[in-house]
Amino acid sequence: MKEVTTDEFRSAMSSNQLDVMIYAKGQPLAVILGVSELFQPPYDNYFNLRAGMLWGEYIDTDGASGVKPPEYAYELMADINLFQAAIAGSDESNEIGARMVQNIVDSMLFIGTVKAVAPIYHNNDLKNFTEFKTQSYAYYRTYPYRASQWWLDE
């Protein structure tokens, strides 16, 4: 097992050199409503966890190169388009969403571990710092918490 920098990991993943890839994965509904990357090969962007680089290449090149993905990959791609076109929370949306998750679990291209907690650090001199709801990239980290009104009491 080798500890590498994030850049090295991303680069090795992109050039299809790794046997097993490991990284954080998962998004809230609010993000999935606008971004399809978790549902189409290679199943995320350059920065994040991917599987099936050559499936992604096949789709990006309309089959000119790469490896044709299995049928379940196409079914998930079709379903994310339907999911994003439906009103979140509606029966239609929930039905499509359940079908997508069934597909994801059945194919198990990504294996989950433990949903955890993580630390948030702030100096006590930093004022107007409110408690975050999550420690996550989703919602773009500090963006909901209005850092423009932070100030330093030094």
Place this chain on the structure above:
Amino acid sequence: MKVLLYSGVAFVALASAASAAVCPAVTVGDMMGFEAGAFPQQYELAEFEALGNCTVEFSANPASDDLNARIRGNGPLPPLADRLPSEPLVVAPYDSIGSYGGTLDALSNATESGTSDFMSIRHVNLVRYSDDLQTIVPMIAKGWEWNDDFTQLTFFLREGHKWSDGSPFGARDVKFWYDNLATDSNVRELPKDYVLVAGEVMDVVVIDDTTIQFNLPSPKPGLLSHFANHYAQAFQPMDFLGQFHPDIDPNADANAQAVGFESGYDAIKGYYGNSDWMDTPTPMLAHPDLVAGLPADTVPTLESYIITRENTEGRHLVANPYYFQVDTSGQQLPYINEQDELFVGESEVRLLKLINSEVDYKSQALNLDYAPLLLENQEKGNFTIELKPEISIGAFAFNVTSENLAKREVFGDVRFRRAMSVAMNRDEINEVVFFGLGQPTQYIAFSPTPSFVSKELEMAYAQFDPDMANALLDEMGMMDLDGDGMREMPNGEKLVLNMQVATQAVSIKMVELVGQNWREVGIDKR
């Protein structure tokens, strides 16, 4: 036409009734009897003045001129009234009206590595998720409007809003971003899926200077949510970047060549990169040989800070003197004058700097492994640690399109992937790595788990069942042929997993435990 959420404009007429009384400096913690506005914790100016029958008197950071002088390419500052939009966003601070000054110290891993946490501090987009993570609120746009079938989304921008160099911001900057950057194959080989609707491009129409309309080929109600949570900013300065874009300026190539770039698109990439990733190195780092002859050190921004120095060791930023927000007392935001970002590649050194209180805020790349030491040093170091739930989880993926065809066959067999899943002892991982604070789960893409996902699906193949793992591997024909305790692939070749761990996102301790679990069912790793 259905109006779903639309702030600001309706209040303009009411503003004329405002008296000369100065508005109270309300905070979220002390509203002084002031009514809430249409959206939590913030107001449009006219709305705020109408609600309080009062007037906001604007004031600027006394250091604005000095900070502005450090933004190469900026001219002298006009008065604050000419820098703010005529419709600034009024922000109610959480606890207190702030004082100007200071430098926010931050820590990232390296250029474009572990930096999004710090970038989010200055981030802006058309809209934003409020801190309840449910309510979308105005930001760069003061309001928006959907049509009935979610195929047309119109944003209303702020009159008089300006870029960090004082040039006007408007609807054409949104269209420029979409037409000339996000969907221009000379800039970006393929458009990102978030600028498409079911794989098709949108038609972005400038209605007038402050009204921009996204016409969608099919419904996508989540497009608004995208503009609230994504790093990709839906605007770029057309006047500045357009001088180098051949579709905007016929002299683009000549303009670029005059300052040392090979072509207009080369200059676009020099300032913008080839994606919406806001961490693309500025010319200060990417083109140090050219930067002195360029019109500015970095592209103008609407963010609260702008980069004034960048090298391989870190970045320094100053407050944007044209930022569009004021607090309820009328002080232009942000309060903090400067930001300093230091790059430290080694996680142990980053931890030491946190313990030594050399940092004002950090969450990205802080694994729970760090928590005991950080918690122990809180008081001494004058910092606070809060443990909060993560959204993403550590996940493993096997390379189903491996260049090695024997491995491709093994990894491509779902029985192998299920075996590896049930071979993991998630309860042990939870106890050892996450101090029992986590929740074992399968990967289901959505997090938190939505109501349409059953508990069975959430935990499918997440139980610890080495017997099932062994049976699945046996069934695949993966046996230990040479008696070393490790299984070979069905073709008889040895299988030794090449595992690399980037600790920015996952704990190496967790990966070690999983590797050990896999060895216990005969799958070797190195």
